[in-house]
Amino acid sequence: xxxxxxxxxxxxxxxxxxxxxxxxxxxxxxxxxxxxxxxxxxxxxxxxxxxxxxxxxxxxxxxxxxxxxxxxxxxxxxxxxxxxxxxxxxxxxxxxxxxxxxxxxxxxxxxxxxxxxxxxxxxxxxxxxxxxxxxxxxxxxxxxxxxxxxxxxxxxxxxxxxxxxxxxxxxxxxxxxxxxxxxxxxxxxxxxxxxxxxxxxxxxxxxxxxxxxxxxxxxxxxxxxxxxxxxxxxxxxxxxxxxxxxxxxxxxxxxxxxxxxxxxxxxxxxxxxxxx
Amino acid sequence: xxxxxxxxxxxxxxxxxxxxxxxxxxxxxxxxxxxxxxxxxxxxxxxxxxxxxxxxxxxxxxxxxxxxxxxxxxxxxxxxxxxxxxxxxxxxxxxxxxxxxxxxx
Numbered sequence: 373x374x375x376x377x378x379x380x381x382x383x384x385x386x387x388x389x390x391x392x393x394x395x396x397x398x399x400x401x402x403x404x405x406x407x408x409x410x411x412x413x414x415x416x417x418x419x420x421x422x423x424x425x426x427x428x429x430x431x432x433x434x435x436x437x438x439x440x441x442x443x444x445x446x447x448x449x450x451x452x453x454x455x456x457x458x459x460x461x462x463x464x465x466x467x468x469x470x471x472x473x474x475x476x477x478x479x480x481x482x483x484x485x486x487x488x489x490x491x492x493x494x495x496x497x498x499x500x501x502x503x504x505x506x507x508x509x510x511x512x513x514x515x516x517x518x519x520x521x522x523x524x525x526x527x528x529x530x531x532x533x534x535x536x537x538x539x540x541x542x543x544x545x546x547x548x549x550x551x552x553x554x555x556x557x558x559x560x561x562x563x564x565x566x567x568x569x570x571x572x573x574x575x576x577x578x579x580x581x582x583x584x585x586x587x588x589x590x591x592x593x594x595x596x597x598x599x600x601x602x603x604x605x606x607x608x609x610x611x612x613x614x615x616x617x618x619x620x621x622x623x624x625x626x627x628x629x630x631x632x633x634x635x636x637x638x639x640x641x642x643x644x645x646x647x648x
Numbered sequence: 649x650x651x652x653x654x655x656x657x658x659x660x661x662x663x664x665x666x667x668x669x670x671x672x673x674x675x676x677x678x679x680x681x682x683x684x685x686x687x688x689x690x691x692x693x694x695x696x697x698x699x700x701x702x703x704x705x706x707x708x709x710x711x712x713x714x715x716x717x718x719x720x721x722x723x724x725x726x727x728x729x730x731x732x733x734x735x736x737x738x739x740x741x742x743x744x745x746x747x748x749x750x751x752x753x
Contacts (some may be wrong), residue, residue: 434689438653438670439668439670441670441717443670444650444652444671445672495651597675627672
């Protein structure tokens with residue numbers, strides 16, 4: 373069930389023992405005054421990656437390239453990068469050359485604005501667009517092993533680089549993403565921001581609540597026992613709110629991704645990250 | 649399928665070295681049901697063997713409780729220069745072999 377507005381979020385005021393309609397009205401006005409969208413936005417200097425909140429063992433697993441299972445996809449992605457594909461019989465490497473040089477920093481600025489489409493596309497979509505237009509190949513299925521592998525390989529080249537979100541053309545999409553991030557949704561009737569802006573660092577079902585910065589996607593999530601995209605992670609939270617998840621590749625997900633990258637601007641990339 | 653092996657390229661004779669291996673495998677337990685209610689058949693790696701210049705130095709048996717993409721790490725003594733061979737085998741005829749070389753001074 374999609375959300376109602378901000379003001380009726382907290383249950384009926386009379387539940388809190390307020391006797392008169394006037395008092396109820398005052399309380400509602402107060403809630404309305406306090407609640408607007410960016411109440412809890414995290415100051416830039418207080419931002420922390422999910423990496424900083426996880427245990428020592430999981431951090432060690434991520435840091436060692438021969439223990440980080442995400443690297444299995446990176447290795448596969450490297451092979452796919454060189455493999456000729458489609459009617460054009462061309463490999464990614466035939467145009468882009470050495471990914472270590474030419475893909476450096478690319479993942480750190482995605483989703484990026486696509487002029488032809490007039491909207492941002494994320495890295496997975498960019499790879500599939502390239503497949504269609506340059507390789508004349510069929511798009512790889514979203515969340516499939518091959519697309520994740522290629523994405524991980526490209527994202528790996530940006531490790532340690534700061535996330536960049538300065539393109540003015542992205543602004544309306546950042547705003548659309550912010551709107552989705554701060555909008556209450558689902559049967560639980562909560563917004564992303566209520567956990568990740570207002571209550572980060574506390575516990576949710578025994579696990580620390582992170583700030584939700586997309587520094588390391590695609591991530592190897594131990595719970596999944598697999599690599600997964602940011603969209604899969606977003607789907608996870610949306611299902612947790614008992615809301616209807618969007619279809620993979622939908623503009624809503626891309627807007628959320630665009631907003632999250634803006635929100636994490638300047639933070640260091642750590643793909644492929646390991647997360648609990 | 650891909651595997652990652654971490655063996656030190658060089659070691660002193662008699663030195664204890666750490667070997668790390670990681671392989672991609674779904675490790676389907678055989679206990680889960682699919683959307684149709686049917687049991688998803690078991691598909692796991694059941695054994696792992698490491699040989700050092702042909703001699704078996706480490707063996708592990710794996711079971712359905714092992715997570716996907718098994719990571720196995722162990723120590724051995726660097727005795728001589730040569731090749732370490734790693735073999736994983738399992739259900740549905742799964743078999744994978746990787747090698748790494750080590751120089752012992």
